Amino acid sequence: MATDTQLDLWEVFIQSRNGSHHMHAGSVHASDRKMALQNARDIYTRRGEGSSIWVVPANSIVASNPDDADMFFDPADDKVYRHPTFYVMPEGAKQI
Amino acid sequence: MSINTAPAIDDARLSKFEESVQRGDAVEPRDWMPEAYRRHLIRQISQHAHSEVIGMQPEGNWITRAPSIRAKQILLAKIQDEGGHGLYLYSAAETLGISREEMIEQLQTGKAKYSNIFNYPTLTWADIGAIGWLVDGAAIVNQVSLQRTSYGPYSRAMVRICKEESFHQRQGYEIMATMMKGTPEQREMAQDAMNRWWWPSLMMFGPHDSDSPHSSDAFRWKIKRHSNDELRTKFIDKTVQQAEVIGLTIPDPELKWNEATGHYDHGEINWEEFYRVIQGNGQCNKQRIAHHKKAHNDGAWVRAAAEAYKVKQAVKNN
Numbered sequence: 301m302a303t304d305t306q307l308d309l310w311e312v313f314i315q316s317r318n319g320s321h322h323m324h325a326g327s328v329h330a331s332d333r334k335m336a337l338q339n340a341r342d343i344y345t346r347r348g349e350g351s352s353i354w355v356v357p358a359n360s361i362v363a364s365n366p367d368d369a370d371m372f373f374d375p376a377d378d379k380v381y382r383h384p385t386f387y388v389m390p391e392g393a394k395q396i
Numbered sequence: 397m398s399i400n401t402a403p404a405i406d407d408a409r410l411s412k413f414e415e416s417v418q419r420g421d422a423v424e425p426r427d428w429m430p431e432a433y434r435r436h437l438i439r440q441i442s443q444h445a446h447s448e449v450i451g452m453q454p455e456g457n458w459i460t461r462a463p464s465i466r467a468k469q470i471l472l473a474k475i476q477d478e479g480g481h482g483l484y485l486y487s488a489a490e491t492l493g494i495s496r497e498e499m500i501e502q503l504q505t506g507k508a509k510y511s512n513i514f515n516y517p518t519l520t521w522a523d524i525g526a527i528g529w530l531v532d533g534a535a536i537v538n539q540v541s542l543q544r545t546s547y548g549p550y551s552r553a554m555v556r557i558c559k560e561e562s563f564h565q566r567q568g569y570e571i572m573a574t575m576m577k578g579t580p581e582q583r584e585m586a587q588d589a590m591n592r593w594w595w596p597s598l599m600m601f602g603p604h605d606s607d608s609p610h611s612s613d614a615f616r617w618k619i620k621r622h623s624n625d626e627l628r629t630k631f632i633d634k635t636v637q638q639a640e641v642i643g644l645t646i647p648d649p650e651l652k653w654n655e656a657t658g659h660y661d662h663g664e665i666n667w668e669e670f671y672r673v674i675q676g677n678g679q680c681n682k683q684r685i686a687h688h689k690k691a692h693n694d695g696a697w698v699r700a701a702a703e704a705y706k707v708k709q710a711v712k713n714n
Contacts, residue, residue: 305699306496326553327487329496331702332709343480346473347560366427 309358310336312343314350322354330355417618422548425491433617437547438492439508440619442499445485447511450503450684452478454518455527463521470567471524477564481557488549504689512670513596515678522575522582522589528568530590530597530635536561537631538601546618569638576642583643590639591647598662599670601628607667632660 307329313322325344330336336355344350364372380386389396409428416423423429452475459475462468486496502508513531518524536558543554575586602608602624614620622630632651639646650663673681 304497304696305703306500307699307702309490326484326556327490328483331699331706335702342476343483346476346480363426366424 307331307335310340310355311358311361312336312340313354313356314340314344315352316349317351322352325349327358328355414616417546420618422551423546424548430617432613433619434492436613436617436619437550438489438494440614441485441489441492441547441550442494442502443509443511445482445489445499446503446508447514448478448482448485450510450514450688451531452482453684453687454514454516454680455524457518458521458524461521462524467571474528474564474567477560481553481560484553484556485550488547488553491549500692504685504692506676506685509674510684511600512673512678513600514684515673515680516592516596517679519592520585520589522572522585523593525568525571525575525586526589526593528564528566529572529638530568530593531600532561532564532568533635534597534600534631536565537627537634541620541622541627544618544621569642572644573642576644587644590644594647595666595669598628598632598665599667601625601631603667603670629659632662636660 308331310328310330312325312328314325315322325340328336328339328343330339333355337353340353340355341350345353376382410430413423413427413429413433423433455471455475455478459468459471462471486499489499490496499508503510518527539554539558539561543551543558545551545554572586572590575582605623605625608624615623636646636651648663650661652661654661672678676682
């Protein structure tokens, strides 16, 4: 046997039921999109865990770099006025 | 490598890493981590994955001889789960930078180990009961503890695996309970399986804490949360009562409740046997690896065909 292969890496996202988010469940190896979907079904939804599956080639995912996280997320750090608790409400006001 | 050129930067990263782990934060794949942490996890997760995959063999031995269609369906589902567990774990290990190909090669050349327990043969149907109840039972105790391990992908795989393992243990216990309600021969068969699997199950937790070679880093970095002996005791404490309920005897004359500690004391484990099997001289070591190689090589044309199909599709879609 010349070169062996374990096929390509895909990331799997599963929606547990309509109305919820697709959540990252793990990864599978597969050579094409159909195989990736079928493998994801067999590996991650053997007990009715999902109503919908997305598979994405792992090398198509763009991710932020954890080393830059402080700088990258810095613009959100000093804007407390984006939270409702920032505001002073008049005494006695209801349902606000 | 920055190790030689900028030791100060690395020291700073190490302390930041250790502080974060001490706080109880999870480590994710792209975070900086000490090389020794990465190596420890690759070894542990890949060997855990290999154990799941090799563990399919002793059970596979009984698929065609399961005593009923119900038992056969259950056994097939259980073995499929073990394959799935292997895949979750290989994926978790891959996030640390080792490829699936390398891991398979390490398994097949003996560089990576798998759980010793799977080097014992499954001689009777009762062994399938004993594996589910005792072997999976022991694995669950270990895996429940690992759900809180510091490496995120490993911890997530453990949560998923633990959910599925409880079915495995209950189906094994059901087999044992059914046999213990059967004929004298069936009861004898169940007790014989108990006698053969009890001690190897205790060995699954590894050497005593005083002789455990990989523990100190593992605790400091919260890869491991409980010691081998703690986990072993936990397993014994919960299993003794289950054996009593169905009338099985634990093959350890020294086993007795210790009022002072609130745990069972057990007799001496045969560590010579443990090391003999680890070194490749168990009853089935050669057979397990030979079978893995055969299945891997027999499947090579399928992987090659899938790759060829992918290339053909790519040409067609361009």
